[in-house]
Amino acid sequence: MAVTTSQQDIENCFNVNAAAPSNADLINVANLYTVLRAVLPLAGTVDPSASSGVDAPVGKIYLRSTGTVWTKTGAAATQWTINAA
Numbered sequence: 752m753a754v755t756t757s758q759q760d761i762e763n764c765f766n767v768n769a770a771a772p773s774n775a776d777l778i779n780v781a782n783l784y785t786v787l788r789a790v791l792p793l794a795g796t797v798d799p800s801a802s803s804g805v806d807a808p809v810g811k812i813y814l815r816s817t818g819t820v821w822t823k824t825g826a827a828a829t830q831w832t833i834n835a836a
Contacts, residue, residue: 804828 792812799805799813799821806828807813813821813831821831 799823800829800831800833802829805831 789808792814793799793805793807794814794816795805796816797805798815799807804827805813807823809823809825811823813823815821820834822834824830824832
């Protein structure tokens with residue numbers, strides 16, 4: 752399932768009730784997690800195209816500990832392309 756992020760999603764992370772602000776209003780953790788998961792790259796030690804692969808939405812970036820950068824190019828968990836150095 753692809754995760755999309757909109758301006759409204761980002762604004763919802765920081766929903767403040769100006770009339771009576773509280774800690775609960777300052778950051779909506781669930782929304783913040785969804786936004787960060789959508790925009791931050793993945794990182795790990797494994798080859799994301801090997802074995803069972805690494806599941807992620809198409810277009811996601813994967814930073815491998817060897818210094819290589821991969822891009823998710825297809826729906827299957829193994830469909831990653833290594834970016835040219």
